[in-house]
Amino acid sequence: MSKGFFSLVLHAHLPYIRHPNYEEFMEEKWLFEAISETYIPLLRAFESLENDNVHFAVTMSITPPLMEMLDSKDLQDKYIRHLEGLIELSGKEIEKTKAEDPRKHKMAKYYHEDFKDLLRVFRDEYGGSLINGFKRFYESGHLEIITCNATHGFLPLMERYPNAVRAQVKTGVDTYKRHIGQPPKGMWLAECGYTAGIDKYLAEQDLRYFFVDSHGIWYADTPPRFGVYRPIITDNGVFVFGRDPESSEQVWSAESGYPGDFRYREFYRDVGFDRNKEYIKDYIDRSGVRVNTGIKYHKVTGGNVDLGKKDFYDIDEAMEAARAHGRDFAEKKAAQVRELFDQFDGVEPIITAPFDAELFGHWWFEGPAFIEHLFRALDEKEDIRAIKPPDFIENHLEKVQINTPGDSTWGANGYNEVWINGANDWIYKHLDHLIEKMTELANDYHDESNPLKIRALNQAARELMLAQSSDWAFIMTTGTTVEYASARTKQHVDRFLSLYDNLQNGVVDEKELEHMEWLDAIFPDIDFRDYKSNN
């Protein structure tokens, strides 16, 4: 009999970045890196656990834009070309490293085989769409896939407009159904962003649960008896799981967090930057801007070691560290569960540990191996069992505290300041204006029967939603690739305004519309009428 539960939540998300009008586009590489370093390695870990009959339970929010990109034929083709380039490059690296260091040579051979295997998994095993891969583990019951609000719009700053929030939530649910074939049970709110009232829109879509950061539970309307270790239910009947701060601290602490271990792979050393330009030019951006290739030969070595003085990486040593860390984390979770179980007088706690999925693999190369070993170790333990949130609700929750969570995001300091500050506040004037104009269009045209106008109205809704991606505001705050984020915001706002003008002038330019539909092809089943007020 277990004394408590562990629930791992991985939030997999990238903004909709797809530029079919370019043969290559630098920011599209974000998806390719995430596929190679995170999504396929996670699928491999799941497969290995399944083959060995290990009990594991993971929740993944695969956001609507990510689903649409994984499903996009032109991005799939571009990814295959990208991999073919890396197979070629790693082949050259095998030759080149012969004369360099045996540790580099060993890794070059590893990468070459790994890229070939990535291609096999991507193209042959899952037919180009990784959604099939995740669906496989969803169907076997190990993986709970949940959705996210449409384009990862930041809801706490949208809350004044019920129809805009509703459209974001509904489109997130519809997109999930289209790709997964079932309705989602839960939703990850973009940026873990909650403010009182958002749960109502989730209830409308029959969503049963969502997550908030720890302080969302702590500072709830009434004192939460079990803190973040038992879900609460809102007055609208939606369950809320609160994040365990200890788990994130153990993984993330600057001093003692696992990814900082000296044996792990160093992210910031990559042949894309280290090799001379003439040799590497065909494998970095066409403009000559150096980018990561994923071929990396160095290890963390030490926190204060200068990038230029890093030692060479050894994958066997690193995998051994991942195994030890996975086991250590499992031990810590079991101890935590035992302690909480006693504190709660025999009521079973659930530890909810959400992370960005891309942490595992992309930033922390050995992360997927860590996850695999974590589940292997958990499976050996008596006191703790991995669980998916709906199973916990169904089987381990007889009484639940009714409560209203406090505002929460998982941004710095826990509130909205990452998404509204001096670097990005200019966007809200435009986003709010677009919501108001979209509402006006939906009210004016909800009975429209002209197919061309309906297309223009739906495209306007797409442009609004794409402009609302919280990623743009986020990137403006981080200070890297700001130009891209700002351009994307402006382009979507501009396209919307142009569609709005055309519609209100009664002249839809079909050629222009067709072009926008091709560029911003997200959500083919979007319904602009969702923006109608008071429905």
Place this chain on the structure above:
Amino acid sequence: MWSVENLSRKKVSELKRLAKNKDIRGYYKMRKKELVQALSTEFINEVDPTSMEKIRLLLNSNPRIFELRRIAKKMGITFKRNMKKDELMERINRSLVRHEKNVQHSNSSQTTGSSSDQKIEPGPPMIPDLPKSYNTDKLVGLPVNPSWVHFYWDYSDQTLELIKRLEKRGQSLLLRIYDITFIDFDGTNAHQVWEYDIGNGNTKKYYANVNSPNATYISEIGYLNDDGEFITILRSNSVHTPPNAFSQKKEERWLDLSSGYRFSEPAKGILAKPVLKGVGKSSFFPHEFKERRITSGGGSFFSMMRKGNSGGVE
């Protein structure tokens, strides 16, 4: 307007010059008919840069409604006769921005190409300019964190005229913020009022340190009349700042999931009371985030982007 009719009246040399400006491919070997065709389909409703400049000047000089109608007609903008002046101005403005963009675009890219051909574009994507104002009266409050609220606002032309008149009399606009937590606000009964001088219409945003979490605020922009009375021009939505402390309520509410029975119990406090990480000082300037994780999710894909070259070039 570049109608076929208008273009046909122009000389071939003139058409070639226009076609060259528009980067129309192979213009030099085109016959007159082809030139006319190319120009007329490429830029319907084109307005040349000098007239665009004239239109801008006119728009800024408080035009009469019939002048606006004339311009709209000239630019091929459809409008209703009963349309209000500011609406018409907004449309003309939007149209102007688009025309300018078209001109820039056609100067920078070689082919516009039909979208169904799915042309691969050269050069970097075009970045449009967005309107500086939407010509609407609006004051919006957005919560930043438990002690800061952001306000932004926009004015209609009528309001701008009023602001101009105030400026002539040496008067500034004032932003007032009212703490209306648990109050049915009637304009006079706020717990606290803060006032900020926001000048004469150029400032359009403000961050206010309100210092109270879990509280409700509303703001107004206005001015003082000769009797020292505050005259409201704009009023915001109400903004609620997030809570940042444990609830002091004495009751817990529960739901029995099998029976649907709801019941209350005296609050027992939090059994697993956390040791809180100090939520740092309220800051909203991005430089404070530099070199730090800005989500605790671990690294949204781009949150730990490379800061520069590794320094380890071979």
